[in-house]
Amino acid sequence: MTETTSTFAERSDEPEVLDRLTIRFAGDSGDGMQLAGNRFTDASALFGNDLATFPSFPAEIRAPAGTIAGVSSFQVQIADFDIHTAGDDPDVLVAMNPAAMMAHLKDLRPAGTIIVNTDAFDERNLKKAGYVTNPVEDGTLDGYKVITIPMERLTKDAVKGSGVTGRAVLRSKNLLALGLVAWLYNRPVEPTIEWLEGKFAKLPEVLEANRRAFMGGYNFGHNTEQIALTFNVEPAELPPGEYTNISGNIATAWGLIAAAQKAGLPLFYGSYPITPATDILHELARHKNFNVRTFQAEDEIAGIASAIGAAFGGSLGITGTSGPGLALKSEGLSLANMIELPLVVVDVQRGGPSTGLPTKVEQSDLLFAFYGRHGESPLPILAPSSPSDAFETAFEACRIALKYMTPVILLSDNTIANGSEPWLLPDLDALPDISQPFVTAPNGEDDKYLPYKRDPETFARSWAVPGTAGLEHRVGGLEKDSITGNVSYVPENHQAMTDVRAWKVANICHDIPEIEVDDPDGADLLILGWGSTKTTITAAVNRMRRTEGVIVAKAHIRHLNPFPKNLGSVLAQYDKVLVPEMNSGQLKHLLRAEFLRPIHGLSKVSSEPFKVREIEDKIRELLK
Amino acid sequence: MTLDYKRADFQTDQEPRWCPGCGDYTILSSAQKHFAQMGVARENIVLISGIGCASRFPYYVNTYGMHSIHGRAPAIATGLSVSRPDLSVWVITGDGDAMAIGGNHLIHALRRNVNLKILMFNNQIYGLTKGQYSPTSEPGKRTKSSPEGSLDFPFNPISLALGVEASFVARTLDSDPKHTERILQRAYDHNGSAFVEIYQNCNVFNDKAFIELTGKTERRANRIYMEHGEPMIFGAENENCVVIENGQAKFTRVADVDQREVYVHDEANPDPSVAFALSRLNKGPNGPTPLGVYRDVDRDTYDESFIQQVADVTEKKGPGDLQTLVRSLGTWTA
Numbered sequence: 001m002t003e004t005t006s007t008f009a010e011r012s013d014e015p016e017v018l019d020r021l022t023i024r025f026a027g028d029s030g031d032g033m034q035l036a037g038n039r040f041t042d043a044s045a046l047f048g049n050d051l052a053t054f055p056s057f058p059a060e061i062r063a064p065a066g067t068i069a070g071v072s073s074f075q076v077q078i079a080d081f082d083i084h085t086a087g088d089d090p091d092v093l094v095a096m097n098p099a100a101m102m103a104h105l106k107d108l109r110p111a112g113t114i115i116v117n118t119d120a121f122d123e124r125n126l127k128k129a130g131y132v133t134n135p136v137e138d139g140t141l142d143g144y145k146v147i148t149i150p151m152e153r154l155t156k157d158a159v160k161g162s163g164v165t166g167r168a169v170l171r172s173k174n175l176l177a178l179g180l181v182a183w184l185y186n187r188p189v190e191p192t193i194e195w196l197e198g199k200f201a202k203l204p205e206v207l208e209a210n211r212r213a214f215m216g217g218y219n220f221g222h223n224t225e226q227i228a229l230t231f232n233v234e235p236a237e238l239p240p241g242e243y244t245n246i247s248g249n250i251a252t253a254w255g256l257i258a259a260a261q262k263a264g265l266p267l268f269y270g271s272y273p274i275t276p277a278t279d280i281l282h283e284l285a286r287h288k289n290f291n292v293r294t295f296q297a298e299d300e301i302a303g304i305a306s307a308i309g310a311a312f313g314g315s316l317g318i319t320g321t322s323g324p325g326l327a328l329k330s331e332g333l334s335l336a337n338m339i340e341l342p343l344v345v346v347d348v349q350r351g352g353p354s355t356g357l358p359t360k361v362e363q364s365d366l367l368f369a370f371y372g373r374h375g376e377s378p379l380p381i382l383a384p385s386s387p388s389d390a391f392e393t394a395f396e397a398c399r400i401a402l403k404y405m406t407p408v409i410l411l412s413d414n415t416i417a418n419g420s421e422p423w424l425l426p427d428l429d430a431l432p433d434i435s436q437p438f439v440t441a442p443n444g445e446d447d448k449y450l451p452y453k454r455d456p457e458t459f460a461r462s463w464a465v466p467g468t469a470g471l472e473h474r475v476g477g478l479e480k481d482s483i484t485g486n487v488s489y490v491p492e493n494h495q496a497m498t499d500v501r502a503w504k505v506a507n508i509c510h511d512i513p514e515i516e517v518d519d520p521d522g523a524d525l526l527i528l529g530w531g532s533t534k535t536t537i538t539a540a541v542n543r544m545r546r547t548e549g550v551i552v553a554k555a556h557i558r559h560l561n562p563f564p565k566n567l568g569s570v571l572a573q574y575d576k577v578l579v580p581e582m583n584s585g586q587l588k589h590l591l592r593a594e595f596l597r598p599i600h601g602l603s604k605v606s607s608e609p610f611k612v613r614e615i616e617d618k619i620r621e622l623l624k
Numbered sequence: 625m626t627l628d629y630k631r632a633d634f635q636t637d638q639e640p641r642w643c644p645g646c647g648d649y650t651i652l653s654s655a656q657k658h659f660a661q662m663g664v665a666r667e668n669i670v671l672i673s674g675i676g677c678a679s680r681f682p683y684y685v686n687t688y689g690m691h692s693i694h695g696r697a698p699a700i701a702t703g704l705s706v707s708r709p710d711l712s713v714w715v716i717t718g719d720g721d722a723m724a725i726g727g728n729h730l731i732h733a734l735r736r737n738v739n740l741k742i743l744m745f746n747n748q749i750y751g752l753t754k755g756q757y758s759p760t761s762e763p764g765k766r767t768k769s770s771p772e773g774s775l776d777f778p779f780n781p782i783s784l785a786l787g788v789e790a791s792f793v794a795r796t797l798d799s800d801p802k803h804t805e806r807i808l809q810r811a812y813d814h815n816g817s818a819f820v821e822i823y824q825n826c827n828v829f830n831d832k833a834f835i836e837l838t839g840k841t842e843r844r845a846n847r848i849y850m851e852h853g854e855p856m857i858f859g860a861e862n863e864n865c866v867v868i869e870n871g872q873a874k875f876t877r878v879a880d881v882d883q884r885e886v887y888v889h890d891e892a893n894p895d896p897s898v899a900f901a902l903s904r905l906n907k908g909p910n911g912p913t914p915l916g917v918y919r920d921v922d923r924d925t926y927d928e929s930f931i932q933q934v935a936d937v938t939e940k941k942g943p944g945d946l947q948t949l950v951r952s953l954g955t956w957t958a
Contacts, residue, residue, distance in 0.1 A: 046956050238958040244950065258946055268707050288937040290944030293707060293930065298732035302699035305692075305729070309672070309703030312690060313711070317703070335693050425955065428946045466688040466704075466711050469667040474636075474682050476691025477675075486638060487683065 009222030020079035022087030027096025032174030037074025048235025054086035084535035098129035119152035158216030163205035172213035179217025248387035248416035253283035255394025268310035300325040304332035314465035320346035342401040360607035385534035388423035451485035459504035519553030540615035647798035647824035678718035678745035695726025698733035749830035782903040792818035850916035
């Protein structure tokens with residue numbers, strides 16, 4: 001008996017309006033939860049909500065079906081105001097199977113809504129998830145608003161006649177779930193239909209199956225007596241302008257492309273696939289018409305080595321990786337430091353050490369970025385603070401690399417890489433020209449080229465690329481004479497070269513913005529963050545100011561090495577400084593060592609981002 | 625533009641710091657002479673080396689150069705060559721640099737057919753660290769790190785290169801500068817990866833390793849100069865020859881076989897099996913040993929394909945536009 005109709009149900013009642021909503025889709029890795037979450041997100045983005053997302057998935061491509069290890073989830077918060085995070089605890093949980101419920105029910109807020117695919121709650125799946133009795137029936141869900149839906153049966157009914165048959169039918173289950181959620185939260189259906197039409201243009205049967213499943217879920221919402229009231233989140237009043245919804249890895253790739261364009265150089269990206277950095281390689285590989293050359297190297301070492309080779313030849317050389325790969329690139333970074341060529345290394349941090357937690361987040365490579373090389377090998381380090389901020393930060397990393405002839409590390413992380421948010425498109429014409437002309441004529445006496453002769457302001461050496469007659473020269477890992485560039489074992493020369501390499505990096509503090517402190521009320525406590533914690537810190541501070549009248553200041557560091565030149569004086573203005581970070585206190589150590597201030601830390605290395613209330617609790621504790 | 629270079633144009637003001645009597649000096653001289661007549665402007669030549677005695681080489685050649693890190697020269701050179709196919713890029717490496725720490729990069733450069741000329745100086749010893757066995761040392765070799773004899777089974781570098789289907793594979797000898805120059809020219813003329821093993825004597829830590837090919841009496845008997853299209857005949861009196869039997873290469877006496885059975889060398893054979901069989905004729909530089917080009921076949925180069933893809937995409941899509949790029953995922957206006 002099919003209940004589907006051929007059109008989307010008409011709405012009659014006015015929905016209740018919410019200011020914000022956090023929804024989490026959770027199911028088996030093969031259930032298509034990332035797709036459902038992304039479609040919900042895009043529909044909301046086009047509707048005009050502010051939003052932030054947090055995808056989470058296992059490292060295994062196909063973990064055993066039905067197990068907790070195989071659960072994949074996607075959380076999105078949408079709002080009618082300026083929000084910053086994907087939300088602490090979801091208001092709505094979509095549980096596609098018992099394992100998803102077992103893994104995520106603990107996070108659902110009290111009295112929250114749970115949408116349960118009852119077809120998956122059979123004895124076998126319950127056992128796999130560790131349930132002795134069925135939680136849908138044994139009182140486990142008391143206190144929650146429960147919507148039960150036999151998704152598999154309804155999907156089969158809905159898809160009938162589409163041409164898709166057999167096991168493939170149930171692949172549309174996620175669209176059915178999405179349809180129900182779209183009904184319940186008054187999402188426009190057109191963006192999802194249009195997306196399906198584009199995605200499956202060449203597979204008309206699959207398109208039809210998915211369209212019918214989506215409509216089936218939507219109409220189930222209309223028909224079921226379990227839903228008395230639907231909800232809506234109105235568009236947010238974002239600053240006027242044109243927006244797109246962007247993830248951090250895409251923004252990083254675009255920032256690198258923009259930098260290469262504004263530098264007038266080919267972009268060479270040498271990289272070995274590694275989670276969660278691989279999407280940067282994927283994205284760059286799609287844009288060869290920007291004179292982007294991507295090279296999938298045989299290993300991480302060849303990734304950086306090929307980028308160094310390309311930089312020697314006059315390209316903007318870039319490599320991307322995550323923690324274990326950064327370790328392998330360490331020797332190459334030292335070479336780039338010694339031969340002073342521009343290079344950008346993107347490290348999308350994940351849980352470590354070793355293979356660690358490849359699909360989870362940490363900020364635990366900070367000290368490694370600072371000190372993870374042999375010898376005295378300082379280099380600039382930058383960290384984006386959100387998915388969209390990765391565009392500008394990647395651009396800035398390239399600017400510094402080119403201007404100062406130095407390798408630069410860009411410390412992204414998994415939350416930034418895979419999370420997404422609305423991005424107010426920047427004025428691309430206003431991006432600065434960051435080209436650095438190659439040297440074309442000898443710069444020494446007797447028509448000699450002196451490769452290590454430096455610019456008096458930046459301390460950068462000049463860039464002479466092969467093919468330039470008269471400037472033939474040799475660089476290399478051995479210490480070089482500070483003028484001629486010939487191999488030198490002279491002690492005074494090594495001291496001078498070590499000093500100048502350090503000065504060159506330290507001197508960049510005069511070429512970067514001072515750190516701005518948000519302190520409207522003259523606080524005694526400063527919350528100082530770096531990287532992806534910005535969103536959570538901002539949400540916590542804003543909420544406490546608004547609802548509790550708490551007086552607290554906040555600031556965020558993008559340039560980690562060198563630090564902004566006013567950072568020391570800023571720290572000195574506050575009785576207490578709190579640094580929340582997803583490591584065991586690495587920035588805290590650096591700040592204490594550099595500025596001799598008693599910095600407080602809030603540390604989290606659980607592989608999950610901070611929750612807003614965790615930061616709030618610490619602020620309350622410090623203000624006692 | 626005619627290029628009228630002399631060897632001196634490729635010398636630098638840096639004095640080589642190899643041990644007196646090192647085979648590297650003759651290779652340096654042969655290479656400088658070769659570069660002088662190669663027909664490429666000096667500024668368009670780049671030498672990339674790794675670490676080891678051989679890898680000091682770029683400091684002594686007046687072109688562009690990089691003395692890089694241990695084993696990584698093929699990877700660095702790949703990045704350079706594919707982004708600057710206008711350059712003539714040479715990798716200078718040794719048996720430790722190329723076959724031990726850098727083995728991975730070597731095989732991948734060769735399988736991709738990157739347009740690199742890879743000169744591997746094989747002295748069968750670690751010289752710069754003062755005498756340990758290398759991946760090409762003979763089994764049982766007694767060194768400071770193997771006082772009871774090395775347990776390692778050695779690589780046959782030619783077999784290795786042929787195994788990854790390198791498009792050009794050759795061997796020459798430091799003490800035969802004319803042959804070295806000729807092989808370097810052949811490597812340059814080849815479009816694609818060229819792997820050249822150069823037997824090089826380390827007179828301090830592994831002296832006379834190649835004596836059977838260099839000794840006044842032995843060399844006449846043992847050097848087999850391979851020539852394309854020529855029967856493979858060798859020996860002081862040209863009394864010996866190579867035959868291929870059941871896919872295996874064997875030595876025999878010319879007098880013992882029908883002339884038609886003598887193997888006629890075919891560098892251009894697309895199947896690397898025969899070249900591989902030839903590479904098994906000698907285990908190390910002992911007894912009769914082929915010198916010259918084992919294989920020289922045409923195959924698409926990585927560099928050309930790499931740049932062509934960029935050009936094709938640009939032709940199809942038009943030059944990239946940032947304004948379009950940032951709107952490619954759909955936008956809305958607030």
